[in-house]
Amino acid sequence: MSELDSSAAAAWSGICVDLGYNPTRWSLSVLSRRDDPHIARIVLRAIHRDGQSVVLKHELRPDAPEGFAAQYRFLETVHAACQWDDRFKVPRPIYLDVERRACLMEYAPGAPMSDLMRDAHGDLTRQDVLLRRAGGWLSLFHGDQLDARRPFRPKFTLRWFHRVRDEIVRGERAVPSSDLFLRGIRTLDAVAPRFDGVRSASCAQHGDMHMRNLVMSGDTVWGLDVSKSDPAPVGHDVAKLLFDYVSLFVPAGEIPEGEVLPDRVRKAFFAGYEVVDPDDPSVGFLIYVKLLSTWLHVPADPTQRTAAKQRTLDRILPIAERAFIYG
Secondary structure, three states, X not given: OOHHHXXXXXXXXXXXXXXXXOHHHEEEXXXXXXXXXXXXXXXXXEEEOOOOEXXXXXXXXXXXXXXXXXXXXXXXXXXXXXXXXXXXXXOOEEEEEOXXXXXXXXXXXXXXXXHHHHHOOOOHHHHHHHHHHHHHHHHXXXXXXXXXXXXXXOHHHHHHHHHHHXXXXXXXXXXXXXXXXXXXXXXXXXXXXXXXXXXXXXXXXXXXXOHHHEEEEOOEEEEOOOOOOOEEEOHHHHHXXXXXXXXXXXXXXXXXXXXXXXXXXXXXXXXXXXXXXXXXXXXXXXXXXXXHHHHHOXXXXXXXXXXHHHHHHHHHXXXXXXXXXXX
C-alpha cells in the first residue's frame, strides 16, 4: 500500500470507531485519487452489506486541516441553504474528522457528466440536454449563494496577464507555442472593453466546476466537491465548466473565429442557467482567460509533460487558433 492508501485506511478505521461502525461489514473501493508531491487526496466508496453507501474523502497533502475543514463546513452551509430537490442535489455531509483530514458524505449515484458526454458522441441533441441540466444545477447553486450584482471589471486579470507577457518576452517564463499564447493576451486586451463595466452577478464559487464534478442519474444532477465560499463573478464557474466541455467534445472547426464558445453550446447551457443572461460579461471574458490559464499549466519542455498534459495541449491549440485573431 502507498502512504496515501495506508493513511486513508487509518482514517477510515478511526471514523468507524467514532461512529460505531463495524468495519468488517463494509467494503471499500476507490472513486478517485491524486498522489503527487504537492497533493495527495483519495475518495473512497464504502458499501455496507445491507447496500448502504457512503463516501470517504481523505487528504494527506497538503497538511492543512483548517482548509480541509473549511471545505466541509462550506458543504454543510450549501446543503442547508439551497433549496435542493429531486432534480438538483449536493451530497449530505455526515461526519468531519479534522485531525485525520477525513470526512464522510452521502454517496451520489450516477455517472459523471463527462462519461455521459462520451456516450453521446455524435448526438448533439443529447449533449445539449446534458448542458441544460448542468446549467440548471449551477443556476440553483449560484442563485442561492448570490452576493451582489455589480459592474464587471477585467482590469485586474489583464494586469496579471501583462506580467506574464513581460516575463515571457524577457525569457523568464516559458510556455508552449509562445507566439500564439502572446496573441491570446493581445486578444484579451482587444475584447476587454466590450465587457468592462457591464453588470454581472457575484456569487459564492463552486471552485472546481468541471464535468466530473457533476454526476447525473435519472432526472437528478448531483454537484460534488463544492470548495470555495469566497464570492466572485459567476463567469469563473461557468467558463470553467463550458471550456471543459468544449475542449473535450467540440471540434475546433465548429468554433466561430474570434470566439471560444459555439452558439449551440451557449444556448444549450443557458436554457438551464438563469442567474445571468447568455451575454454576461464575466462569462464572455473569462472563457478566454480559462483557455490561457489551462495553457499555463502545460510545461513548455515536451520531456516534462505527462501524457495527460500533452493531450491537453493538443486539444487547446486548435481552439486558440480559432479564438485568438488579434495578432
